[in-house]
Amino acid sequence: MGYNNWNAFQCDINEARVLQTANLMKSLGLQDVGYTHVNIDDCYAQKNRSANGHIVADPVKFPSGFNNLTSQLHSLGFKAGIYGDSGWFTCAGFPGSFANEARDIKTFQDWGFDYLKYDNCAIPYDNITRQNTLGKYERMADAINQLAKTSGKPPMIFSLCEWGWSQVWLWGKQFGQSWRTLGDIEPTWASLASIINFNSFITMATDFSGRNDMDMLQIGNGNMTIDEAKSHWTAWALMKSPLLIGTDLTKLSKDNLNILKNKEIIAIHQDPVVGTSISPFAWGVNPDWTSDPAHPAGYWSGPTQDGTVIMLLNTLDTPTDMSFNLTQSPWLRAGRQYKIRDLWAHTDNGTAVRSITAHQVPPHGVVALLLKDNGDEPAGTLPLCALWWQCTGQDGSRVPGS
CATH class of the missing domain: 2.60.40.1180 (Golgi alpha-mannosidase II)
Known part of the structure; x- marks a missing residue:
């Protein structure tokens, strides 16, 4: 549970906006009910790597540097998330991590991040990868695990943004804690219904080992009615999808805020005993x-x-x-x-x-x-079976209609 800037701001992201969002999550009571991650999406870097091959944070957007930013987020009680890509470039054209997995995950850890959203744009040619999509994500998963061994720090949370084309729900939990199951969500009922429909056939993939990710929450975006927003959030929560708010919190209505803060449903989403989806x-x-x-x-x-x-x-x-x-x-x-x-x-x-x-x-x-x-149930409740199919007495008699 937490926040991701992409739905609301896309590339219009900077240090001040991230900190404003974190402070709003505290003041609006979102952190108190469980929204504990603040994740930065694409467009945070310079277009080119440094001379020694490292991703470089954009000094205009993040003038104090990521170490300072993540320290502030941690001091506010949040986990900090960053974005990467398994190809040559990110979806917005910034440096991807193909062939730089170990270097980049160490950079992200050194910057103080706890979570990595890992996308699937700008895929290298087959004669370079000699691998399928699963193998491309395995490269970063191996780098994360190796870094945990050498650094002694917990492995970074790994969120696979693969869009479902390679049936990621079948293999995603081998590598990460969540995996996207479809393309990008839109703030329309048609988009929500389509995502719910698709995910209804793969609910068995979600458990404590990993979760089907139905994409970021669109509560407060577009022209959804309050009933549609409530359906959106309820389905995502009860299907145990990650709950990442994608709204400009300065424009969030009271009704939408109340939807995001339903403690009774959040308790089911965060159930420590049962990890499966409805x-x-x-x-x-x-x-x-x-x-x-x-x-x-x-x-x-x-x-x-x-x-x-x-x-x-x-x-x-x-x-x-x-x-x-x-x-x-x-x-x-x-x-x-x-x-x-x-x-x-x-x-x-x-x-x-x-x-x-x-x-x-x-x-x-x-x-x-x-x-x-x-x-x-009360004695004498009739008919003798709520569902008549194969309802039979000990003497072989059948309930009428069975």
Whole structure:
């Protein structure tokens, strides 16, 4: 959890803006709820390396140098992040790290950084790399691990920005703590829905070893409605994606700030016992297991240390009632009843038996619930099985409809 400047400022980044952002994260209470990284993206360097081959920080943008900047961030209680690229150049045309991995990671560590976002632009020709994408990222991963051995310092957090073309979710956790799964996010519902749809099929890749990175948060950017912003943040948090704010904090509305600071959902994102993502159990608009970038799955669930979390996502353009049978979720037991906690209203909403209906979920809106086991369902609850499929008595009789 933290901040990255790219979505809001792209190359318009400098020392004063980084420190202003860090101080705003403290004063707005974002650091207090868990946003503890301040990460600098592309465009911080000079266009050419030094005579001895090192990346050089732009002295106009960062006149006090990175050691001074990272020291200030650390004194404020933040971790500091930097950006690099596995090719000849970064995506904005600054020095990449291909064939300079060991030199560059030591430079980043010497500057005081704790985190590296590593991009995939300006890829060398095949007759130079003699390697696939996995191997290009392995080069920097090996350099990070070797530096940790020789320096005695913890290895830098390694975030792979690979865009998913090489199925990075299959191999990313061998090298890093997170990996991008698609191209760059846009501040539109269409972009959010497409990312949610794609990631619904690879949720099993996320655990404590590493996380699917759905890209930086667009809360407060573009023309998203508050309901869309709430859906965006809820999906990212409950799918355990890194939560990196990409907004100009000086322009952040109170409503958007409240979305970013939902402590009940952050507690699930940061769950120390369960590291897995929520996953769909029903699609709703489409048949189950249908890929549709405009209408991703609507019904999601997953375990937490405190119960089962449910996310209902209305992908339609109109208010919609959303209902489900409790035992459709693999994390809820038949024959039990559950206390309902609304994670956005922050209210206890009674007890669910057999099913739940959320009425008039707003267009592109979300409902997030935490269900806690509350014992056996009431005696005499009918029908005898909530789901009739293969429901059979000991004498072989079948429940009607099964």
